Amino acid sequence: MSREHIEYGLAWKYDAARIQRALERSNVSLLAAFDRGSLVGFAMMEFGDERAHLVLMAVRPTHRRRGIGRRLLEWLVETALTAGIESLHLELRATNDAARRFYRALGFGETILVPRYYAGTESALRMVRVLRAPLPAQLTWQPPRHWC
Numbered sequence: 001m002s003r004e005h006i007e008y009g010l011a012w013k014y015d016a017a018r019i020q021r022a023l024e025r026s027n028v029s030l031l032a033a034f035d036r037g038s039l040v041g042f043a044m045m046e047f048g049d050e051r052a053h054l055v056l057m058a059v060r061p062t063h064r065r066r067g068i069g070r071r072l073l074e075w076l077v078e079t080a081l082t083a084g085i086e087s088l089h090l091e092l093r094a095t096n097d098a099a100r101r102f103y104r105a106l107g108f109g110e111t112i113l114v115p116r117y118y119a120g121t122e123s124a125l126r127m128v129r130v131l132r133a134p135l136p137a138q139l140t141w142q143p144p145r146h147w148c
Contacts, residue, residue, distance in 0.1 A: 014056060019044070022055075031075060033059070033068045043072040045080075045088075052080045054090040073106055080131060087130050094123040103127050 022028045022044065033041035041059035045052050054076070059069045080088055092099045094113055104110075108127040117124030 022046070029076065029079060031072050033072060035063060041068045041072060043076060045076045047080070047083060047085065050086040052085045052088050054088060069102060070106065077129075077131070086132055087128050089126065089128050091117065091124040091126050093118065094125045100125065
């Protein structure tokens with residue numbers, strides 16, 4: 001599905017071997033949606049300490065506009081909230097207006113346009129959804145109680 005619906009027209013980066021390696025890491029979640037035994041959608045998110053990155057997400061065109069993508073992303077958002085994640089990040093093709101509207105409707109805002117991000121040919125739009133305010137920095141150094 002990544003090849004057909006995300007990486008079309010580009011060199012294939014997310015082949016089965018790369019996805020398998022990602023699944024072996026404890027900080028990656030992969031969700032799959034099925035209809036009558038057939039894969040119709042998936043989403044993969046990588047979690048850091050404060051930020052999570054939506055690496056891949058796709059729904060088959062025959063199953064779009066049925067809430068599948070929304071449910072996949074909402075599950076990942078709930079997981080991120082439970083993990084204490086501060087913000088979710090993603091990139092999409094700048095020309096993908098449908099995806100841009102979808103992510104905006106789910107609380108993402110546009111941050112920056114990255115020229116030639118995809119294989120040096122297509123621009124990407126980066127988006128972010130803030131889940132919570134950053135925690136204040138913890139000070140580890142304390143001044144001495146008594147000055148000599």
